[in-house]
Amino acid sequence: LVVLIFAEVAPKTMAALNPERLAFPAAWVYTPLLKLMMPMVWLVNLMANAVLRGLGVYPDDAEGNALSREELRTVVNEAGAMIPKRHQKMLLNILDLEKITVDDIMIPRSELDGIDLEAPIEDIVEQLEQTPYTRVLLYRGSIDHVAGFVHSRRAMQALLDGNLTRETFENLIREPYFIPKNTPLNRQLLNFQRNR
Secondary structure (H helix, E strand, O other): OHHHHHHHHHHHHHHHHOHHHHHHHHHHHHHHHHHHHHHHHHHHHHHHHHHHHHOOOOHHHHOOOOOOHHHHHHHHHHOHHHOOHHHHHHHHHHHOHHHOEHHHHOOOHHHOOEEEOOOOHHHHHHHHHHOOOOEEEEEOOOOOOEEEEEEHHHHHHHHHOOOOOHHHHHHOOEOOOOOOOOOEHHHHHHHHHHHO
């Protein structure tokens, strides 16, 4: 009972609640001890591994085993006070990224913002000057007829150079990138990185 309370539960709980306050001073004691006791630790590990091999258990095989998604979720949930709630939620959301599709995060069509290529060039320039986006959606007549997108910085550079005409603006248009809505979000993030 004394070993359990004073050598196991109490020190581990105290270290979990104040990790840095205890770990840094303890390192001054543990580092020399580790170097001093290294031959003995090596010998004990050698004997323990020999006993395990005799029982048919091979410790070398366990080193490559990664935690499964559910085991990781359990570790994050049971971390308690060690991980703030906000960070816990973020980590759990990362684990759920595979379940989320592109459709789950799409902006509704009614909220899309873009520029009509059939509008007068003055209106197009005015919209470019006021847009908060780096890439601007372009359409012809209706948002259903997407023509592509333009990098607003390139268009503004052409405007500053004094040669932004309808023809030069049309040359700045880049092909749209269409994505099936049931694509898993984690795969799409990799596709975005690959296609820059």
